[in-house]
Amino acid sequence: VRFPFRFRIGRAMASAAAGASPARVAVVQMTSVGDVDANYATCSRLTKEAAASGVKFLCFPEVFSFIGSKDGEAMKLAEPLDGPIMQRYCSLAKESSMWLSLGGFQEKGPDDSHQYNTHVLIDDTGKVRSSYRKIHLFDVDVPGNMVYKESRFTAAGDTIVAVDSPFGRLGLTVCYDLRFPELYQILRFKHQAQVLLVPSAFTKITGEAHWEILLRARAIETQCYVIAAAQAGKHNEKRESYGDSIIIDPWGTVIARLPDRLSTGFAVADLDLSKVEAVRTRMPISEHRKFDSDWKPTPL
Numbered sequence: 253v254r255f256p257f258r259f260r261i262g263r264a265m266a267s268a269a270a271g272a273s274p275a276r277v278a279v280v281q282m283t284s285v286g287d288v289d290a291n292y293a294t295c296s297r298l299t300k301e302a303a304a305s306g307v308k309f310l311c312f313p314e315v316f317s318f319i320g321s322k323d324g325e326a327m328k329l330a331e332p333l334d335g336p337i338m339q340r341y342c343s344l345a346k347e348s349s350m351w352l353s354l355g356g357f358q359e360k361g362p363d364d365s366h367q368y369n370t371h372v373l374i375d376d377t378g379k380v381r382s383s384y385r386k387i388h389l390f391d392v393d394v395p396g397n398m399v400y401k402e403s404r405f406t407a408a409g410d411t412i413v414a415v416d417s418p419f420g421r422l423g424l425t426v427c428y429d430l431r432f433p434e435l436y437q438i439l440r441f442k443h444q445a446q447v448l449l450v451p452s453a454f455t456k457i458t459g460e461a462h463w464e465i466l467l468r469a470r471a472i473e474t475q476c477y478v479i480a481a482a483q484a485g486k487h488n489e490k491r492e493s494y495g496d497s498i499i500i501d502p503w504g505t506v507i508a509r510l511p512d513r514l515s516t517g518f519a520v521a522d523l524d525l526s527k528v529e530a531v532r533t534r535m536p537i538s539e540h541r542k543f544d545s546d547w548k549p550t551p552l
């Protein structure tokens with residue numbers, strides 16, 4: 253058990269963090285295509301390779317299991333979380349004794365014309381532990397690219413999800429959520445998240461401009477680890493994603509990364525939850541926060 257700051261942060265926290273080891277995690281980068289079996293083969297290979305490197309928790313990007321080239325194509329494949337596609341990933345987790353974060357699964361939606369964009373967390377026994385439906389939908393006119401309208405086929409979620417794991421308390425989010433800091437503030441200050449997950453399929457243009465900056469800002473302002481798995485490269489004639497999967501520590505330092513030019517692989521880091529507590533103890537922003545109700549009304 254690696255635990256250098258035990259005495260500084262107190263007994264209760266020490267045992268919580270000690271229970272959290274080992275904490276070797278990895279972030280995947282991949283180029284999903286319009287073929288469920290081919291994408292599963294890639295995920296399965298990466299999971300087995302990661303297991304061989306001692307990884308206990310592997311994080312995949314949004315739309316890991318399918319990226320179609322035609323509008324609404326993914327809708328036809330949408331399944332409930334106990335359907336055959338997710339069952340295959342549950343077996344993979346069990347066989348490899350690996351926790352899996354599967355960001356952006358096409359979950360069967362509330363009606364025949366909408367799916368959910370769901371981040372699914374599977375434990376090392378192959379059980380679905382938790383799931384989060386993307387709240388912020390990407391209806392955006394990307395300069396120099398195209399107009400995205402995710403809400404045409406996707407229904408938004410309405411529930412914030414944080415869940416305990418051997419790797420700390422995880423906050424589940426997806427892709428475009430990253431631009432809405434209030435979600436991450438709630439995960440940290442209301443739900444005590446320690447590790448934020450941001451599986452993504454960022455566009456090339458917005459990713460180059462904003463990806464790393466937004467992720468490091470979320471890590472710094474929440475004092476959490478951030479694990480952000482990215483789709484990378486060309487999925488079909490029309491669609492390309494910005495790679496650069498990263499893991500960031502609660503001080504904002506990038507501790508693992510896969511550059512955009514590497515399309516498929518994973519990068520490993522050891523999470524040390526005592527670092528989260530050390531950063532929070534020395535810079536107690538949770539005690540310094542102010543709220544609307546703390547201010548005097550603005551004089552008119």
Ligand SMILES: O=C(O)CNC(=O)[C@H](CS)NC(=O)CCC(=O)C(=O)O
Nearest residue numbers: 315390400402427428453454455458
């Ligand atoms: O529709 C799918 O196939 C899966 N969903 C996505 O890829 C989503 C919605 S189109 N993409 C994003 O949220 C990109 C966000 C982004 O690029 C930014 O915030 O700049």
